[in-house]
Amino acid sequence: MSGAAEPVPGLFTFVLHTHLPWLAHHGRWPVGEEWLYQSWSAAYLPLVRVLRTLADEDRQHLVTLGVTPVVAAQLDDPYCLQGMHHWLANWRLRAGEAATTRTPSGPSPASEPEALRRFGSRERAEADRELAEFETLWRHGGSPILRELIDVRAIELLGGPLAHPFQPLLNLRLREFALREGLADADQRFAHRPAGIWAPECAYAPGMETDYAAAGVGHFMVDGPSLHGDTALGRPVGDSDVVAFGRDLAVSYRVWSPKSGYPGHAAYRDFHTYDHATGLKPARVTGRNVPSEAKAPYDPERAAAAVDGHVADFVATVRDRLIGESARIGRPAHVIAAFDTELFGHWWYEGPLWLEKVLRALPEAGVRVGTLTDALTDGYVGAPVQLPPSSWGSGKDWQVWAGDQVADLVRLNAEVVDTALSTVDKALAHAAARGAPGPRMFVADQILRETLLTVSSDWPFMVSKDSAADYARYRAHLHAHATREIADALASGRVEQAHRLAQGWNRADGLFGALDARRLPGA
Template sequence: MSQPVGTFCLVLHTHLPWLPHAGTWPVGEEWTYQAFTASWQRVVRVIEALDRPDVLTLGITPTVAAMLDDPYTLRELHTWIANWQLRAAELAGRPEPHLKSLASYEWRAASACLDDFESRWMHGGSPVLGQLASSGTVELLGGPAMHPFQPLLPSRLQRFALAVGLDDARQRYGFAPAGIWAPECGYRPGLEASYVDAGVQRFLIDGPAVQGQTHAAYPVVGTDVVAFARDLEVTYRVWSPKAGYPGSAPYRDFHTFDHASGFRPVQVTGKHLPSEAKKPWDPAAGAAQASADADDFVARVRDRLVSLADQHGQESLVVAAYDTELFGHWWHEGPQWLAAVLRRLPEAGVRVTTLGGALAAGHLGPEREIPASSWGSGKDWRVWDGEQVADLVADNAKVADRLLSTVDDFGTADRDPVLDQLATEALLALSSDWAFMVTKDSAAHYARCRAAKHAAQVAELADLLYAGHRRAAETLAAQLRVVDGPFAHLDARQL
């Protein structure tokens, strides 16, 4: 390739809350099984098929990494994939011609997924993901344990969660990632100091945090820690709060089900049409639309890079970042689009690389102050600190205070399984997912129940210790660890 017009980095953020033993349907464990089969496994196959280095930057939160290594989750996922095959076989007995065609499609997809799962994933996801990183195919991003909204945490607890998350990556992959996906791209001035101390070299923010000047990465003032910002002009072409490619007519409609089988049988057709008026889904038409949209995206990225180079007088950078689950789960044809984009961008003269690769290519601007920000609504903290979740914010503050004071009062030089489980339950209660789900009214009741459950378990463990009931506290901690035990290495003495 001749001199590229600029650099493109795709960053995928792979996250779900801790879900084993926490409900199944309509919310709970099923989310993991759907995300793996529809998205995560398919995206990994796309990345591997490209057979080249520096394909993209892949964020895997410690929670997802733990679930993909959790024996219970893997057993249940195996069963779920097998049931997917059975549902497809049952659908084949239906008389409608378009459902027979769909049954064949789903049977083939389930069979391929089952073969891949049994040959590579069945005994843990860490070897698969670690190989992608060690081969140089992707750059892995880590993050703090349980995905808390860091700006709202006491500094001591924020540093602890980050340390636990990075230690988790070392345990699973043999190294700590150089970069993190800061949960919700949440930032407040001062967090960079904890990143320096933890050895974090780079993290993600949203474009408005740098007033849209996303053509380069920026060291945070006074440090070598580098902030990369999403280019929203390009990112929103795919997926935004209002529009994006997945809404095109030929794509498989996410919201319409054949309830007897659980499969999605129709295409989008029209955004305002009732389900019964939508056309049967045609995989070939969906694939053709994905190819056309890939061409459009490649052209947009190239045009953006040329424009930025003209504006700034040098090769520039575009970072597009999405939840991994967009590709395959929310947007069925997303992995096909992804494969086409990652093949065609280099052909169009665009350097495709990782965040680390972008730094190696010289896309580093001057030091910059980063304001308080997030990638949520308003690009501020309102999703996690707004009126709708004021009670959760107050409860979270109590959980953090109870954890820290209990560790201070009962911590010793010896490791304490009660305090370890107390810290685990506190981090589970402080997950950013619960406030997000309440603010967005997405399974809000489930979110409130999960947050309250873990907060209550923090209180119960602490109360037993303060009452002098050490043996009862140890028994309860052991029982909770069976259900809520993602991080065996978590050591409350780090607090």
């Protein structure tokens, strides 16, 4: 391309991990469905807009996109779709209120009438755009949109196990079941069975590669320290052909670092400062130590200039890293920047614009952009490695999900899983004694569904990080109660009551409709 820079060696990959816990029917504000709708509006809609725009220009292999089964289920769920439509309409109403305000309504200068009116007008136009996009593209769910992006090779899809369990601590039978069912769920939704996964929390325990190979998983993500910081090539794990790819922290932290990451720039929209009357966020960061009541009004032109600067900085960082790592290993290197999808738009409002500009700028700067599958196909694979027990959490070990602070949840999970498996095993054995193959067992299916929701890695993470910890404990114990209640009725022979209980819980927790307890691996 005319004007393009001299190509640099190697390959660069964006990996985005899209995950939220199951939130439908479980609270609204401040934690619950609002979290889903905020992320959907601020991150998922803009990300799809960026990817579709670039795909329409015949750009391919843009990002490797992990979408967990629990997020995919919510983006397809009729209740969630209706709730999202209502949320967008309400957002437009709140923006309209801001655009016509006459009185100060918040803690900062950004909530002064004139500043808020300007902000509200822009916000109302954005809400109009998202409402139109949602009504034309999303009303039948997220799966058709993502399938189209996969079909045109704009993205590579990464899958994962049902309900995002912390796999190293999970009973082996339930671990295998959750992974196989999760891959099958993606296949049904997207007509593509993922060849790779984003392991929940990038968590690994020795031997898991054998489980991955048996399930047809060829590659997965770990954090950089799991590969001792040497992430320049994917590495086959142990004696398997399953390849671990590591997040390059030097490049990833350039964007998302609590101390120096781009989203903390003074020009960007402040995530934490609300206008009290409208619930909008009309302020800019202003300064790292500036209190909310002193935050300046958001200025989109100032923010756009900051985006351009951070695009240039990131592209230079990637170029330098590829050149340096290629020289170090004596062959073209692979650099991976990996983030939560929700960073782009939800936590960092300007993130989608930055991402679009970076995906245009990297090729112009001589950097080849591709997916994890591209890396495998093109031989960016080194010598086998033995991975340590690890995660991408604090300390890069398991402490967030297994430490003293969440020891009660670890015990709860073990107890609930034992109860569920023993109950389901007996039910399946009883059905088999009557002659195989038997019909679907709705009660057993719901027991496993509630069990998987109990062991979601989100609950101990939220407790360890003191982020809505009470909600997290409530959710873990709620699903544990559901599991026990249904299992107790079934185990004691109260079959009709067990069925009624399963039906009642299924009205709230009816995700993963194809989940089939008959596919649970044998004891």
